[in-house]
Amino acid sequence: MNTNKEITENQTSWNQYLAGLIDGDGSLLISNTGFASLEITMDIYDEYALNKIKQKLGGSVKLRSGARAFRYRLHNKTGLLDAIHRISGNIRNSKRVPQLQKICNLYNIPYKEPVPLTIENAWFAGFFDADGTISYSMKRESPQLILSVSNKYNIDLIMFKEFFGGYIRLDKASNTYKWELYNANDISFFCDYLKKYPLHSHKKKRIFLIKRYYSLKACCAYKQEPNSLLYKAWRKFEEDWNNL
Incomplete structure (x- = not known):
């Protein structure tokens, strides 16, 4: 209770x-x-x-x-x-x-300034549900996982970098700024945060698959023989990843 x-x-x-x-x-x-x-x-x-x-x-x-x-x-x-x-x-x-x-x-309601952010605030989860992306792509014949958040203004992403690490860059193709996480330890730290403050969008499914991604990547499952159990496990992972 x-x-x-x-x-x-x-x-x-x-x-x-x-x-x-x-x-x-x-x-x-x-x-x-x-x-x-x-x-x-x-x-x-x-x-x-x-x-x-x-x-x-x-x-x-x-x-x-x-x-x-x-x-x-x-x-x-x-x-x-x-x-x-x-x-x-x-x-x-x-x-x-x-x-x-x-x-x-x-409505004659006093406006309240935003309270200082801390790691114990679910705001990050809400903003990630809105503007976050979880994806991976092949880099030098190896999969690279990326967690990112996009926004028109750099100032609206700085807090993600301050609390979770990563980088902020200008994506010239979309003319937006992107906060990006590549490092496995940083991604793990962000996922630990989401265990306490979970997502509610479809993105939570990919968050749940990240542990399996790293396990299969460590075994190089993605480049095993097509008939091997490891490669079949990788293909099943890809199927689950893309099944939104």
């Missing part, structure tokens, strides 16, 4: 996660007629994650017309005030902060 302290901690973590998700994939909007709304758009595979938010706050989840994405929308004032109360003090993205400030002003 959960204690009151555990319930409070779980609620706090969920609020932090929600703020991170909104910082990455959300928008806090005010219409021309003065009505506020919260929108979060996620991948076609992430209806489950958005429905969890709907269960807590109300709102709706709909498939976006002509896009491989689902959109969560909340415009009911009671639900919106609840959401603002939850994320207040946790929104920190350079684009999202001004949006929150305008809605706080609309």
